Amino acid sequence: xxxxxxxxxxxxxxxxxxxxxxxxxxxxxxxxxxxxxxxxxxxxxxxxxxxxxxxxxxxxxxxxxxxxxxxxxxxxxxxxxxxxxxxxxxxxxxxxxxxxxxxxxxxxxxxxxxxxxxxxxxxxxxxxxxxxxxxxxxxxxxxxxxxxxxxxxxxxxxxxxxxxxxxxxxxxxxxxxxxxxxxxxxxxxxxxxxxxxxxxxxxxxxxxxxxxxxxxxxxxxxxxxxxxxxxxxxxxxxxxxxxxxxxxxxxxxxxxxxxxxxxxxxxxxxxxxxxxxxxxxxxxxxxxxxxxxxxxxxxxxxxxxxxxxxxxxxxxxxxxxxxxxxxxxxxxxxxxxxxxxxxxxxxxxxxxxxxxxxxxxxxxxxxxxxxxxxxxxxxxxxxxxxxxxxxxxxxxxxxxxxxxxxxxxxxxxxxxxxxxxxxxxxxxxxxxxxxxxxxxxxxxxxxxxxxxxxxxxxxxxxxxxxxxxxxxxxxxxxxxxxxxxxxxxxxxxxxxxxxxxxxxxxxxxxxxxxxxxxxxxxxxxxxxxxxxxxxxxxxxxxxxxxxxxxxxxxxxxxxxxxxxxxxxxxxxxxxxxxxxxxxxxxxxxxxxxxxxxxxxxxxxxxxxxxx
Amino acid sequence: xxxxxxxxxxxxxxxxxxxxxxxxxxxxxxxxxxxxxxxxxxxxxxxxxxxxxxxxxxxxxxxxxxxxxxxxxxxxxxxxxxxxxxxxxxxxxxxxxxxxxxxxxxxxxxxxxxxxxxxxxxxxxxxxxxxxxxxxxxxxxxxxxxxxxxxxxxxxxxxxxxxxxxxxxxxxxxxxxxxxxxxxxxxxxxxxxxxxxxxxxxxxxxxxxxxxxxxxxxxxxxxxxxxxxxxxxxxxxxxxxxxxxxxxxxxxxxxxxxxxxxxxxxxxxxxxxxxxxxxxxxxxxxxxxxxxxxxxxxxxxxxxxxxxxxxxxxxxxxxxxxxxxxxxxxxxxxxxxxxxxxxxxxxxxxxxxxxxxxxxxxxxxxxxxxxxxxxxxxxxxxx
Numbered sequence: 005x006x007x008x009x010x011x012x013x014x015x016x017x018x019x020x021x022x023x024x025x026x027x028x029x030x031x032x033x034x035x036x037x038x039x040x041x042x043x044x045x046x047x048x049x050x051x052x053x054x055x056x057x058x059x060x061x062x063x064x065x066x067x068x069x070x071x072x073x074x075x076x077x078x079x080x081x082x083x084x085x086x087x088x089x090x091x092x093x094x095x096x097x098x099x100x101x102x103x104x105x106x107x108x109x110x111x112x113x114x115x116x117x118x119x120x121x122x123x124x125x126x127x128x129x130x131x132x133x134x135x136x137x138x139x140x141x142x143x144x145x146x147x148x149x150x151x152x153x154x155x156x157x158x159x160x161x162x163x164x165x166x167x168x169x170x171x172x173x174x175x176x177x178x179x180x181x182x183x184x185x186x187x188x189x190x191x192x193x194x195x196x197x198x199x200x201x202x203x204x205x206x207x208x209x210x211x212x213x214x215x216x217x218x219x220x221x222x223x224x225x226x227x228x229x230x231x232x233x234x235x236x237x238x239x240x241x242x243x244x245x246x247x248x249x250x251x252x253x254x255x256x257x258x259x260x261x262x263x264x265x266x267x268x269x270x271x272x273x274x275x276x277x278x279x280x281x282x283x284x285x286x287x288x289x290x291x292x293x294x295x296x297x298x299x300x301x302x303x304x305x306x307x308x309x310x311x312x313x314x315x316x317x318x319x320x321x322x323x324x325x326x327x328x329x330x331x332x333x334x335x336x337x338x339x340x341x342x343x344x345x346x347x348x349x350x351x352x353x354x355x356x357x358x359x360x361x362x363x364x365x366x367x368x369x370x371x372x373x374x375x376x377x378x379x380x381x382x383x384x385x386x387x388x389x390x391x392x393x394x395x396x397x398x399x400x401x402x403x404x405x406x407x408x409x410x411x412x413x414x415x416x417x418x419x420x421x422x423x424x425x426x427x428x429x430x431x432x433x434x435x436x437x438x439x440x441x442x443x444x445x446x447x448x449x450x451x452x453x454x455x456x457x458x459x460x461x462x463x464x465x466x467x468x469x470x471x472x473x474x475x476x477x478x479x480x481x482x483x484x485x486x487x488x489x490x491x492x493x494x495x496x497x498x499x500x501x502x503x504x505x506x507x508x509x510x511x512x513x514x515x516x517x518x519x520x521x522x523x524x525x526x527x528x529x530x531x532x533x534x535x536x537x538x539x540x541x542x543x544x545x546x547x548x549x550x551x552x553x554x555x556x557x558x559x560x561x562x563x564x565x566x567x568x569x570x571x572x573x574x575x576x577x578x579x580x581x582x583x584x585x586x587x588x589x590x591x592x593x594x595x596x597x598x599x600x601x602x603x604x605x606x607x608x609x610x611x612x613x614x615x
Numbered sequence: 616x617x618x619x620x621x622x623x624x625x626x627x628x629x630x631x632x633x634x635x636x637x638x639x640x641x642x643x644x645x646x647x648x649x650x651x652x653x654x655x656x657x658x659x660x661x662x663x664x665x666x667x668x669x670x671x672x673x674x675x676x677x678x679x680x681x682x683x684x685x686x687x688x689x690x691x692x693x694x695x696x697x698x699x700x701x702x703x704x705x706x707x708x709x710x711x712x713x714x715x716x717x718x719x720x721x722x723x724x725x726x727x728x729x730x731x732x733x734x735x736x737x738x739x740x741x742x743x744x745x746x747x748x749x750x751x752x753x754x755x756x757x758x759x760x761x762x763x764x765x766x767x768x769x770x771x772x773x774x775x776x777x778x779x780x781x782x783x784x785x786x787x788x789x790x791x792x793x794x795x796x797x798x799x800x801x802x803x804x805x806x807x808x809x810x811x812x813x814x815x816x817x818x819x820x821x822x823x824x825x826x827x828x829x830x831x832x833x834x835x836x837x838x839x840x841x842x843x844x845x846x847x848x849x850x851x852x853x854x855x856x857x858x859x860x861x862x863x864x865x866x867x868x869x870x871x872x873x874x875x876x877x878x879x880x881x882x883x884x885x886x887x888x889x890x891x892x893x894x895x896x897x898x899x900x901x902x903x904x905x906x907x908x909x910x911x912x913x914x915x916x917x918x919x920x921x922x923x924x925x926x927x928x929x930x931x932x933x934x935x936x937x938x939x940x941x942x943x944x945x946x947x948x949x950x951x952x953x954x955x956x957x958x959x960x961x962x963x964x965x966x967x968x969x970x971x972x973x974x975x976x977x978x979x980x981x982x983x984x985x986x987x988x989x990x991x992x993x994x995x996x997x998x
Contacts (some may be wrong), residue, residue: 007865117667121883205700585663
């Protein structure tokens with residue numbers, strides 16, 4: 005028991021260092037920095053390179069790593085985050101996703117993709133308490149966490165720049181009026197946070213004894229959970245959150261096994277968001293404004309697409325593409341359409357209701373699994389199975405999300421992310437029905453009234469029809485009274501509530517409708533792949549859906565279709581350069597978000613609306 | 616009015632052209648080599664993502680084999696080359712890649728993918744397209760059931776775990792087990808349990824471990840507290856190295872079974888893994904002259920010892936080339952060769968083997984017991 009406590013404390017300490025960086029950037033810029041994990045991994049690889057390859061002493065490696073990662077952090081701010089200060093906050097989030105992809109893959113290209121042993125510069129198991137050993141490295145890391153926390157606190161409390169950081173965090177516009185250079189302060193926050201991320205990279209590398217350029221994403225997510233548990237924006241909260249998470253994970257894994265780790269981590273996140281959304285130390289609601297809402301609509305006007313435009317486009321897609329394209333092009337097309345169906349329905353939530361959900365892999369997985377289990381294990385036909393997939397996805401997702409609707413903007417988005425991961429973890433652990441990690445093989449191709457859709461062209465045309473139905477339903481809803489009510493919530497939630505619109509119910513309804521179509525999309529994906537397992541429905545899938553939405557213009561269903569074409573087409577088109585594929589994809593994403601933050605099919609207002 | 620009109624027009628043109636671009640994305644990337652001097656093997660494998668390391672190991676084995684094949688005159692005078700597609704070993708990406716390969720007439724057989732689910736997802740495409748899918752690392756018993764075009768030389772998991780429990784039995788009566796939470800790890804553990812029961816080995820504690828976990832101490836503490844005679848890990852190299860190092864950190868110094876026969880595992884695990892026992896198909900210290908010749912050439916080219924995954928890739932090229940030499944350098948020729956040739960040879964697969972036509976896997980190939988001694992895996996000689 006005592007061993008587990010020590011193990012949890014040591015690991016929690018590592019989370020704390022990472023969470024401090026995430027929470028600092030969030031506090032100052034209101035952006036969840038998804039590149040933080042990549043910076044951490046870069047720090048650990050660079051530390052390895054300096055120490056193992058060039059024989060640098062530890063202190064020199066620490067100085068260089070902290071310096072270089074701080075610079076990279078400033079680079080992220082200047083190139084990806086700052087240009088989007090006036091754009092919807094979600095654009096900046098996506099820009100950090102792109103920056104993270106670029107950093108991770110460039111590091112893998114330069115230093116090689118393999119896992120490597122981190123040199124044992126400090127002893128890692130020279131002390132012994134009870135049965136567990138720990139080392140000088142752990143003590144040093146703990147001391148660093150404490151000094152970082154105290155130092156940061158003192159800096160923020162007494163320092164001139166600390167004061168500026170706090171002022172910017174509180175109200176950037178007011179800070180700017182007081183003569184604070186908000187841009188420089190943001191860069192300072194990124195520099196400090198990223199330097200700490202690099203530092204964490206060295207010590208976690210030392211602690212885990214192995215490092216790899218791809219270790220960042222899981223660490224970044226866990227650090228983010230720790231920051232949220234502690235209270236986003238609170239530095240002591242981040243440290244406390246890290247340690248609490250480390251302990252809960254250690255005891256949870258000790259009791260249930262490591263197969264439940266993500267369920268424990270993200271389950272804790274969801275429980276916290278529901279019961280104590282402000283986190284351990286921040287007072288709920290810690291964030292007064294709801295930066296992920298409303299701003300979408302202010303930033304532009306939708307380009308109008310008339311029904312006959314769509315008809316022409318569909319006719320071309322249905323008849324011309326199969327005629328001119330080869331089989332491979334069509335198989336990419338089937339992927340594009342399945343994602344388009346999902347993204348189109350999400351415009352109702354993200355665009356109209358102004359509520360971003362970033363865990364859509366959850367409903368997609370529920371739909372895919374419902375349909376696969378019903379057809380494979382219970383011999384259902386395709387048509388009833390796909391309808392059941394939509395209904396089950398809508399019902400289950402609504403039940404899971406029910407406690408969220410009383411929360412504000414950012415928190416709902418974060419919570420949906422947690423619920424998405426928890427859903428997939430539950431599917432994986434419910435092995436008797438879902439076959440868990442084994443996956444489900446031999447899912448039959450779609451079949452309607454005795455006709456089997458076997459070739460890619462047939463599936464493409466089937467999906468085109470489903471997409472047309474989805475578009476018709478969603479557009480019809482947007483134009484109905486229901487759509488007006490939902491749009492009112494997105495435009496101004498307080499005003500809508502004052503006017504008697506039951507905000508929560510409509511948000512839940514919009515979410516349920518989106519989950520229904522996501523389930524349908526998931527079912528189509530399952531029947532098209534013929535094989536699914538829980539790893540298919542991962543975080544990148546959720547982020548892909550969000551990216552498609554933002555790219556198209558969150559409220560524009562046609563834009564969502566176009567977004568799917570670009571974002572799924574791009575990585576396939578970039579197969580011409582296999583080594584650089586993911587890096588180029590990150591660059592394309594970054595550039596698109598940078599220059600069309602309001603979406604492809606949305607026209608910028610001539611008079612700039614400053615949020 | 617005219618302004619409104621031109622705007623609408625632009626939207627229509629925009630959507631239409633985007634749709635056309637999407638549809639014909641690949642048309643350019645699919646120019647098949649028509650001069651006929653070179654035949655291609657398509658490789659669907661990880662070049663980026665979490666399994667990129669294995670793609671790198673494959674590449675080394677492939678390149679060495681192809682150099683030798685082409686130096687010796689290729690396949691009946693035709694040069695051999697590869698067309699790589701990065702799949703990240705992701706079942707979502709292997710299907711479009713399979714479609715691309717099937718549509719490219721210069722490709723006469725496909726190699727890969729790395730993980731069984733990634734391969735199995737693509738199997739229907741290869742079988743419909745009548746292109747041999749040679750999943751040379753796919754040890755899942757399910758893989759070759761995909762159809763008559765799905766072949767694998769890989770030893771299946773049941774054979775692996777049958778042998779594994781045989782080694783365990785000689786050292787331990789009671790074990791703690793950790794296994795990867797993937798289809799591969801779970802199937803391996805299922806067979807391990809089955810054979811452990813037959814051999815009277817008690818499993819005192821078991822837990823799965825997630826492939827992206829970094830800190831296994833809570834699980835290892837509990838496994839250690841069950842007082843096992845030995846600790847068994849069923850997984851890959853990088854996670855095996857973490858497990859054995861952290862096992863020593865929590866103070867367990869008993870026998871360890873696990874990790875992987877790759878130089879990377881030995882390097883990552885360091886001294887902690889000394890005395891480790893694994894199943895392998897190959898050891899660089901094997902005295903067989905054919906093996907020594909391979910090891911010498913590999914060292915000369917890459918300045919490192921070859922491991923199992925280099926050998927798998929090297930053998931895969933040679934088997935397909937042998938098949939094509941016999942049946943003809945065409946898709947049907949490769950299939951014919953796999954069916955008819957009775958004396959395939961390889962570094963890890965023995966000097967002469969044929970494929971069982973029912974299972975489309977070789978019969979009778981067994982892994983050997985390897986002991987990690989002074990930083991190198993050496994055969995113990997157990998039969």
